[in-house]
Amino acid sequence: MDDLLSEFLTETSESLSTLDVELVKLEQNPNDPDILSNIFRLVHTIKGTCGFLGLPRLEAVAHAGENVLGKIRDGELVVTADAVTLVLESIDTIKYLLGELEQNEAEPDGNDAELIGRLNHFADTGEIPGGAPAAEAAPAAEEPAEEVEMTDDEKLQAAFDAAEYDPDFEVPDEPAAAAEPEPEAPAKPAAPPAAAKSQEVAPAPKPAEKAKAEAPRGETKESSVAAQTIRVNVELLENLMTLVSELVLTRNQLLQMVRGKDDSEFTVPLQRLSHITTDLQEGVMKTRMQPIGNAWAKLPRIVRDLALEMNKKIDLQMIGADTELDRQVLELIKDPLTHMVRNSADHGLEDIPGRRDAGKPETGTVTLNAYHEGGHIIIEISDDGRGLNLERIKAKAIANGLATEGELEGMGDQQIQQFIFKAGFSTAEKVTSVSGRGVGMDVVRTNIEKIGGTVELKSVEGRGSTFIIKIPLTLAIVSALIVESGGERFAIPQISVLELVRASNNSEHSIERIHDTPVLRLRNRLLPLVTLKKILGLDSSEATEESVDEEAFIVVAQVGTYSFGIIVDRVFDTEEIVVKPVAPILRDLSLFSGNTILGDGSVIMILDPNGIATRTGEITVGGSQGVEGKAKADASDRETTSMLVFRAGGSEVRAVPLALVARLEEIDVENIEHSNGRPLVQYRGKLMPLVFIDGSYQMKAEGRQPTLVFQDRERTMGLVVDEIVDIVDDVLNVELTADQDGLVGSAVIDGKATDLIDAGYYLELAFSDWFGTEDNGGEKKRVLLIDDSPFFRNLLTPMLSVAGFNVTAVENAEQAMDLKNRGVLFDAIISDIEMPGMNGFEFAEALQDDAAWGEVPIIALSSHTSEEDFERGRQVGFSDYVAKFDRDALVSTLIQTLSSM
Amino acid sequence: MSDKNALVPSQEKGGALDLGGDSQDFVTANIGKQLFGIPVLTVQDVLGPQRITRIPLSPPEVAGSLNLRGRIVTAIDVRKRLGLRDKEDNEPGMSIVVDEGGELYSLMVDQVGEVLSVPKKAFEQNPATLDPRWREFSDGIFRLDKKLLVILDVTRLLDFTSSVKQAG
Numbered sequence A: 001m002d003d004l005l006s007e008f009l010t011e012t013s014e015s016l017s018t019l020d021v022e023l024v025k026l027e028q029n030p031n032d033p034d035i036l037s038n039i040f041r042l043v044h045t046i047k048g049t050c051g052f053l054g055l056p057r058l059e060a061v062a063h064a065g066e067n068v069l070g071k072i073r074d075g076e077l078v079v080t081a082d083a084v085t086l087v088l089e090s091i092d093t094i095k096y097l098l099g100e101l102e103q104n105e106a107e108p109d110g111n112d113a114e115l116i117g118r119l120n121h122f123a124d125t126g127e128i129p130g131g132a133p134a135a136e137a138a139p140a141a142e143e144p145a146e147e148v149e150m151t152d153d154e155k156l157q158a159a160f161d162a163a164e165y166d167p168d169f170e171v172p173d174e175p176a177a178a179a180e181p182e183p184e185a186p187a188k189p190a191a192p193p194a195a196a197k198s199q200e201v202a203p204a205p206k207p208a209e210k211a212k213a214e215a216p217r218g219e220t221k222e223s224s225v226a227a228q229t230i231r232v233n234v235e236l237l238e239n240l241m242t243l244v245s246e247l248v249l250t251r252n253q254l255l256q257m258v259r260g261k262d263d264s265e266f267t268v269p270l271q272r273l274s275h276i277t278t279d280l281q282e283g284v285m286k287t288r289m290q291p292i293g294n295a296w297a298k299l300p301r302i303v304r305d306l307a308l309e310m311n312k313k314i315d316l317q318m319i320g321a322d323t324e325l326d327r328q329v330l331e332l333i334k335d336p337l338t339h340m341v342r343n344s345a346d347h348g349l350e351d352i353p354g355r356r357d358a359g360k361p362e363t364g365t366v367t368l369n370a371y372h373e374g375g376h377i378i379i380e381i382s383d384d385g386r387g388l389n390l391e392r393i394k395a396k397a398i399a400n401g402l403a404t405e406g407e408l409e410g411m412g413d414q415q416i417q418q419f420i421f422k423a424g425f426s427t428a429e430k431v432t433s434v435s436g437r438g439v440g441m442d443v444v445r446t447n448i449e450k451i452g453g454t455v456e457l458k459s460v461e462g463r464g465s466t467f468i469i470k471i472p473l474t475l476a477i478v479s480a481l482i483v484e485s486g487g488e489r490f491a492i493p494q495i496s497v498l499e500l501v502r503a504s505n506n507s508e509h510s511i512e513r514i515h516d517t518p519v520l521r522l523r524n525r526l527l528p529l530v531t532l533k534k535i536l537g538l539d540s541s542e543a544t545e546e547s548v549d550e551e552a553f554i555v556v557a558q559v560g561t562y563s564f565g566i567i568v569d570r571v572f573d574t575e576e577i578v579v580k581p582v583a584p585i586l587r588d589l590s591l592f593s594g595n596t597i598l599g600d601g602s603v604i605m606i607l608d609p610n611g612i613a614t615r616t617g618e619i620t621v622g623g624s625q626g627v628e629g630k631a632k633a634d635a636s637d638r639e640t641t642s643m644l645v646f647r648a649g650g651s652e653v654r655a656v657p658l659a660l661v662a663r664l665e666e667i668d669v670e671n672i673e674h675s676n677g678r679p680l681v682q683y684r685g686k687l688m689p690l691v692f693i694d695g696s697y698q699m700k701a702e703g704r705q706p707t708l709v710f711q712d713r714e715r716t717m718g719l720v721v722d723e724i725v726d727i728v729d730d731v732l733n734v735e736l737t738a739d740q741d742g743l744v745g746s747a748v749i750d751g752k753a754t755d756l757i758d759a760g761y762y763l764e765l766a767f768s769d770w771f772g773t774e775d776n777g778g779e780k781k782r783v784l785l786i787d788d789s790p791f792f793r794n795l796l797t798p799m800l801s802v803a804g805f806n807v808t809a810v811e812n813a814e815q816a817m818d819l820k821n822r823g824v825l826f827d828a829i830i831s832d833i834e835m836p837g838m839n840g841f842e843f844a845e846a847l848q849d850d851a852a853w854g855e856v857p858i859i860a861l862s863s864h865t866s867e868e869d870f871e872r873g874r875q876v877g878f879s880d881y882v883a884k885f886d887r888d889a890l891v892s893t894l895i896q897t898l899s900s901m
Numbered sequence B: 001m002s003d004k005n006a007l008v009p010s011q012e013k014g015g016a017l018d019l020g021g022d023s024q025d026f027v028t029a030n031i032g033k034q035l036f037g038i039p040v041l042t043v044q045d046v047l048g049p050q051r052i053t054r055i056p057l058s059p060p061e062v063a064g065s066l067n068l069r070g071r072i073v074t075a076i077d078v079r080k081r082l083g084l085r086d087k088e089d090n091e092p093g094m095s096i097v098v099d100e101g102g103e104l105y106s107l108m109v110d111q112v113g114e115v116l117s118v119p120k121k122a123f124e125q126n127p128a129t130l131d132p133r134w135r136e137f138s139d140g141i142f143r144l145d146k147k148l149l150v151i152l153d154v155t156r157l158l159d160f161t162s163s164v165k166q167a168g
Helices: A003-028 A034-051 A056-073 A082-106 A113-125 A137-143 A147-165 A187-200 A203-227 A234-258 A268-288 A297-312 A327-348 A352-357 A390-399 A403-409 A413-421 A441-450 A544-550 A607-615 A623-637 A757-765 A789-800 A813-821 A840-848 A869-876 A887-899 B010-017 B131-135 B159-167
Strands: A289-291 A313-319 A324-326 A363-373 A375-384 A454-461 A464-472 A477-485 A490-494 A497-504 A511-514 A517-522 A525-531 A551-559 A562-568 A568-577 A594-598 A603-607 A640-647 A653-657 A663-668 A673-674 A678-683 A686-691 A704-712 A715-720 A723-731 A743-749 A751-759 A779-784 A803-808 A828-832 A856-861 A881-882 B023-031 B034-038 B043-047 B061-067 B071-076 B094-100 B103-109 B111-119 B138-143 B150-154
Touching: A003 A082, A003 A477, A034 A056, A056 A113, A082 A297, A113 B103, A187 B034, A234 A568, A268 A313, A289 A327, A289 B131, A297 A313, A297 A327, A297 A511, A324 A327, A327 A363, A327 A375, A327 A441, A327 A464, A327 A715, A352 A779, A363 B010, A390 A413, A390 A723, A413 A441, A413 A454, A441 A454, A454 B034, A477 A551, A477 A562, A497 A517, A497 A525, A511 A594, A517 A562, A525 A551, A551 A779, A562 A607, A568 A594, A594 A607, A594 A751, A594 B061, A603 A607, A603 B061, A640 A704, A640 A751, A663 A715, A673 A686, A678 A715, A678 A803, A686 A757, A704 A723, A704 B043, A715 A757, A743 B138, A779 A789, A779 A813, A779 A887, A789 A887, A813 A828, A813 A840, A828 A840, A840 A856, A840 A869, A856 A887, A881 A887, B023 B094, B023 B103, B034 B111, B061 B103, B131 B138
Parallel strands: A313 A363, A490 A603, A525 A562, A653 A751, A686 A715, A779 A803, A779 A828, A828 A856, A856 A881, B034 B150, B071 B103
Antiparallel strands: A289 A324, A363 A375, A375 A464, A454 A464, A477 A490, A477 A568, A497 A551, A511 A517, A517 A525, A551 A562, A594 A603, A640 A653, A640 A723, A663 A704, A673 A678, A678 A686, A704 A715, A743 A751, B023 B034, B023 B111, B043 B094, B061 B071, B094 B103, B138 B150
């Protein structure tokens, strides 16, 4: 029988028995809203499920019954014995239909128009129909309402009569029950409660009789499916599983003891114990198994909605839905699976015109395929869509700073595709309501890896993508490789072990070192190595360093796509182990995923390859990364700036926008010369003045001094610093603190408060005429600065103020228009080009014919400085065009523009 | 697993310091010359020397883990926990197994003695001058005939969140 149907039958027969009891209770307490709503809910559920399963006849009866109950609930009808009888009758009909359903897996022919008619009539008028509309109700219909008993009997008769018409129903009346093929024992225990139930209905003896009469028919059928399944608390199953796991371990222990003693008297009984244990383990495992289809149930609906929304035609194929896996695993992969299918349907498949252009059928296919393979479940999610766009991934990887162009150059397609698993990576051009938010595949991978699974990706551009998820059948027992390091044994989950390599100086594999970092040449690839002893802190002597090189066992492990070698002292065999969580005080040891007891009774720690990979520098794996990555992804929605972080004169960190720095140099202190009391170096054939962060700064007496080189056209200047710390991409929120020379302000960069230096100040120190400003004595010129980046507003405002302008800064063109409308006047406008809302070109165009501001010179400020940009800028009315960061040009242009007026 | 049910039900644990009766029962243990007491109802087991698996990178007080009838028990070196020096002789120690929050811990001591029933009136607060670490782990002192019995607070002794950093 169909799983869904048998589940429905089980559940519904349970609901129905509850209903019987509840209805009788309701009759006794007609005003109890709790009972009523419970009844209503149960009937409603039955109706809903019938509709879902496509059982129209059942649904119709349940619907009519629900109608009556609804009216009662709403207070439109009063609960009377008759009303209850009527509802009970509909429930009996449902039971009968269910019985048929169970036998034939289909609803019987015929209909219940008569009953439904009476139910509807009652719902509409509140009267038990005397002159029922249904003709089949025959003589009973004429009976007056008071003689309900009689009517009921008649109705019953009618129901049976109706049943007679059923071709499948060979025996016309009550004896039908006896003629059932399975009048087995289960029927007997079921019957007494039914009888008891009906006796409770003392005030309405006849309905009770009817119920009794109905009982044999209903109950017998109820038994066969309902009695075959029982509901068991999941916790109980979990406990059983734990116990069985322990049993398996104990069995292993015993086997190990007897191993090697051929003639032991225990051998034979132990063998039996072993078999039974294995069977028991399998049996208990089965209780936890659920078909993967359960996790897929939601998918057709999701895909359908998505297809409508995206205007695509999508065919979702699900193969192997009955593949079973542990319910714990099932729960954990449900969300990742849903996400991936959504991704395939949304990003993977093209829209209809797109598919037509690509010469594919209009309907795209997303295929889910699940199957067993060697102790694992493989789930493939494939689509025949456009595949991954390598170019876009590359561009995004560069934009996100995940790799440089050079690095990408050296990567294979497969490696580049892996970037989609990085946090904050989404190549979807636009964010839809379903996907493209940049969090997703990294979370998917983390979740799958958490349960010891792996995700692989194959994609051919234009042909589609396939994700292959490999997960263990169960989490309870895993196979692990036992290794020894530093005198201790450890277990490594087999799923992350790719291979074992024995390296020694005179074999083809030998460990080489790059500055103390061991690596292994393996099939033309360099494999990074970690020494287990070292990362576990078990390495007490330095001497072992060399001996490792002599001969070592290397466990090649894979975490995601990152593979690395773990150097261990010895390798034992593999064992089935039960993963147990470590004690709470050890939970923060990320290198271990748990511990276990081996066959010989000793406790052993289970290594977590994820943790080791994280520890050894491959930071893209590991659980916490997802969160961090998400935060970063959110941040990237706002504008980030690359900042060079350094130290100079003191321990506090300072930063300067990287774009302002031309080069980083190290200057030998010996080469520093002095001219006119100021330090200089010869740099690229010219003299470069050096400036210090403040007057009290002391250079090193000897050695090399890192220097930031600022360059502007012909002139270069070096800012001497102690140490270059890092280059950080971060959102800048500068809080202005103008009280110190040379500082723009402070900002939080990479989580630390950092002083942002004003490069302009130091440029002026080096060349007092750097900005060519002359104090114009008279009134300060008013300059309006429009830039959406708070960083530039904060950087340029003080700089222009220093140069002698009265600066008003606004963040967009709309605000500028506001100022204009309020009659504020400016001598010059500096405007960014790329801005949200009205951009610089549009803004300039809007001002061209303006009475008040039409004549005001506008200087465009942009990072784009091609000839065309210049041309376009001039056309729309910009007086000049200055590249961002070219502060010298900006100030001089400003002065020129203003003086020419 | 099956021994789990045979052991002391958890709700009885708190009863050890109940002031209702006239006396209280403690399992006594020696570390160096000092006598310690652990409320008898918190004690699950007393073990002789065990094979202990070291746990790399764990706090120094964690001696390792051991297998007690199929359950993994974390062994705590009480000497280290109390800031005492390592044992000088090579005598194998003993352990007292306690249940804390559903997890089993084995407290390693030099010697486990008898179960003492001590009168409540012999109870004293910790002297204010006691080493702060000891004060943290001790519930108080009982005056015995010739010795002083320091009562260990197992919960605090095993709470590594507050002191693990200071110790490590």
